[in-house]
Amino acid sequence: MQTSFSPEALADPAMRVSEEVIRKCVHCGFCTATCPTYVLLGDELDSPRGRIYLMKDMLENQREPSAEVVKHVDRCLSCLSCMTTCPSDVNYMHLVDNARAYIHQHYTRPRTDQFFRRLIASTLPYPKRFRRALTLARLAKPFTPLLRSIRALRPLAAMLELAPDGVPAQAVARSRRVPKPNGRVVLLQGCAEPVLRPQIRAATVRLLNRCGHDVILAQGEGCCGALVHHMGREVDALDAARRNIDAWVAEMDAGELNGIIVTASGCGTTIKSYGFLLRNDAAYADKAARVSAIAMDVSEYLARIDLPPFEPKGLAVAYHPACSLQHGQKVTEAPKRLLSDAGFVVRLPVEAHLCCGSAGTYNILQAEIATALGERKAANLDGLRTDVIATGNIGCATQIARFANAPVVHTVELLDWATGGPTPGGLEHIAREQNA
Numbered sequence: 001m002q003t004s005f006s007p008e009a010l011a012d013p014a015m016r017v018s019e020e021v022i023r024k025c026v027h028c029g030f031c032t033a034t035c036p037t038y039v040l041l042g043d044e045l046d047s048p049r050g051r052i053y054l055m056k057d058m059l060e061n062q063r064e065p066s067a068e069v070v071k072h073v074d075r076c077l078s079c080l081s082c083m084t085t086c087p088s089d090v091n092y093m094h095l096v097d098n099a100r101a102y103i104h105q106h107y108t109r110p111r112t113d114q115f116f117r118r119l120i121a122s123t124l125p126y127p128k129r130f131r132r133a134l135t136l137a138r139l140a141k142p143f144t145p146l147l148r149s150i151r152a153l154r155p156l157a158a159m160l161e162l163a164p165d166g167v168p169a170q171a172v173a174r175s176r177r178v179p180k181p182n183g184r185v186v187l188l189q190g191c192a193e194p195v196l197r198p199q200i201r202a203a204t205v206r207l208l209n210r211c212g213h214d215v216i217l218a219q220g221e222g223c224c225g226a227l228v229h230h231m232g233r234e235v236d237a238l239d240a241a242r243r244n245i246d247a248w249v250a251e252m253d254a255g256e257l258n259g260i261i262v263t264a265s266g267c268g269t270t271i272k273s274y275g276f277l278l279r280n281d282a283a284y285a286d287k288a289a290r291v292s293a294i295a296m297d298v299s300e301y302l303a304r305i306d307l308p309p310f311e312p313k314g315l316a317v318a319y320h321p322a323c324s325l326q327h328g329q330k331v332t333e334a335p336k337r338l339l340s341d342a343g344f345v346v347r348l349p350v351e352a353h354l355c356c357g358s359a360g361t362y363n364i365l366q367a368e369i370a371t372a373l374g375e376r377k378a379a380n381l382d383g384l385r386t387d388v389i390a391t392g393n394i395g396c397a398t399q400i401a402r403f404a405n406a407p408v409v410h411t412v413e414l415l416d417w418a419t420g421g422p423t424p425g426g427l428e429h430i431a432r433e434q435n436a
């Protein structure tokens with residue numbers, strides 16, 4: 001695609017990257033067929049190619065973002081399915097990230113939209129605040145239908161719909177500074193995941209300990225920054241990245257570290273991008289690159305090491321590949337292979353490449369599209385008639401559990417169970433039947 005960015009605009013590193021990305025696009029439109037919003041809405045402007053045209057026009061001409069452009073960029077899930085399909089290696093992720101940051105700087109959103117975005121950015125990334133918010137949400141849940149009927153308050157209704165009926169007890173897994181024969185790993189503690197499903201961290205620590213690994217929960221670490229990054233809040237996202245880099249580099253300098261292990265693939269994609277995001281920060285560029293180089297999804301790491309013997313559970317598992325794992329990190333085989341090596345019968349749904357509608361804060365801010373995608377995904381997964389659905393991202397697990405009949409767990413919970421851990425929450429009835 002031809003571009004005409006001015007030399008002044010290209011002095012900005014983000015604009016330079018955007019221009020390079022846009023030039024690679026050859027308008028072929030292959031990406032439209034695999035874009036969830038185009039599949040659902042059938043509007044070219046809700047396809048990757050259409051959005052690239054809109055973002056090009058906005059960035060190239062340094063235009064004030066129009067409500068129309070913002071609408072179509074906001075509707076993008078950042079699922080990155082288009083990047084998997086694109087034959088021209090167009091890095092849509094960098095382009096849409098830059099466009100979101102540009103919109104955040106140059107566009108004044110309606111007041112209620114601003115309020116909900118601020119509320120999300122100041123609550124979800126902080127486990128204590130998020131936990132308190134979920135406790136309050138239980139009280140407000142009966143008002144959900146009323147709030148849904150008021151258009152401006154739909155994000156609030158979506159938050160209440162997503163909130164669990166009860167707040168799970170806090171994670172009990174602790175950092176264990178016990179030297180183990182196979183080395184040390186840092187485990188990302190995360191923000192929303194340990195509040196919504198603390199069993200994931202507990203299962204991961206148990207499994208890695210069983211594999212002879214010392215699991216470090218680094219002091220000073222916080223949210224990876226993905227949630228605010230996807231809202232265009234670059235300053236907040238880079239602050240989060242720097243804080244984590246400081247915490248993890250301290251652990252890297254304290255002794256050999258096999259990896260930084262991530263159980264939420266949405267976070268993994270962002271942490272693997274720290275090196276790129278901080279490439280122009282003289283104080284952090286090298287450290288960020290070191291961190292990104294050893295960041296791994298938990299399934300990626302487990303596929304590289306020797307696992308303990310498995311006790312087959314005889315269960316059929318519908319595997320949902322999270323977009324951030326399959327498109328963002330290109331980790332496609334490891335989770336399926338680990339599950340089938342552990343004795344589970346693994347099935348993949350039709351349209352496995354399509355997003356479930358979770359996408360960070362998307363199911364709050366774009367609730368209607370997210371619900372349509374969630375229902376479609378759940379129907380495809382339930383159609384496999386398996387005992388359980390497994391996935392590698394808490395956002396997907398929460399979204400799919402709203403619509404699916406089968407219980408939803410993290411892949412690592414099944415692997416922990418098969419190697420001697422407790423029965424994952426939601427599968428107790430199956431374990432009871434097996435033991436009867």
Ligand code: SF4
Pocket residue numbers: 034035036037038046047048051075076077078079080081082083092
């Ligand atoms: S990231 Fe996903 S929703 Fe956005 S344009 Fe690409 S395929 Fe479509």
Ligand code: SF4
Pocket residue numbers: 024025026027028029030031032048049082085086087088089090
């Ligand atoms: S598939 Fe790639 S090159 Fe083709 S229109 Fe989409 S982004 Fe552009």
